[in-house]
Amino acid sequence: MRRKIILLAIAATSLVLTTSGLAAGGKSSSSISLVVLSTSTLTASATSGPSQGDNVTFQVSSDATDRPYVVLNCYQSGTWVYAASAGFYAAYRGSTIFGLETTSWTAGAADCTARLGSLSNSGRFTELASMSFHVSD
Numbered sequence: 001m002r003r004k005i006i007l008l009a010i011a012a013t014s015l016v017l018t019t020s021g022l023a024a025g026g027k028s029s030s031s032i033s034l035v036v037l038s039t040s041t042l043t044a045s046a047t048s049g050p051s052q053g054d055n056v057t058f059q060v061s062s063d064a065t066d067r068p069y070v071v072l073n074c075y076q077s078g079t080w081v082y083a084a085s086a087g088f089y090a091a092y093r094g095s096t097i098f099g100l101e102t103t104s105w106t107a108g109a110a111d112c113t114a115r116l117g118s119l120s121n122s123g124r125f126t127e128l129a130s131m132s133f134h135v136s137d
Contacts, residue, residue, distance in 0.1 A: 028064035030128035032116040035059055037097060051136045053101045058114060060088045064128050065118035067091075071125065072098055074105065074112040074135065081105035082112070100135055109137040 037055040050056050062068045067089045074082035081104050086096045100110075116129040 030062035030064055030116055032114055032129045032131050033059045034133050049133055050100055056098050057096050060116050062128050069117055069119055071115045074110040076108055076110045110135045
């Protein structure tokens with residue numbers, strides 16, 4: 001009987017330690033921040049953020065995935081004018097530089113949202129962090 005009680009106490013202690021370890025260390029941490037790579041000469045002194053036509057990338061970190069993706073969408077007065085995505089990991093073969101212009105966005109300011117996340121094997125995107133920024137014209 002005493003042996004059963006000791007075994008139950010050890011099992012309960014192990015369960016408590018495992019559960020508290022998950023609660024304390026189980027929450028993942030992810031962040032994303034904007035990096036402006038080029039700034040238009042006309043607006044460089046007027047704004048601290050990017051201008052339409054500039055190139056940007058992102059500084060990302062995440063302990064939730066080893067293959068983070070960034071999805072970027074921009075809107076002008078509610079109209080969707082830009083969409084792009086890139087993988088931010090070593091084996092990704094594409095570019096991680098986003099050029100802030102398209103054929104539907106040739107001029108003018110826009111509001112953008114970058115979402116950091118992971119892709120499942122089926123292609124489902126899970127958001128881990130996000131940030132918004134304004135693009136000047």
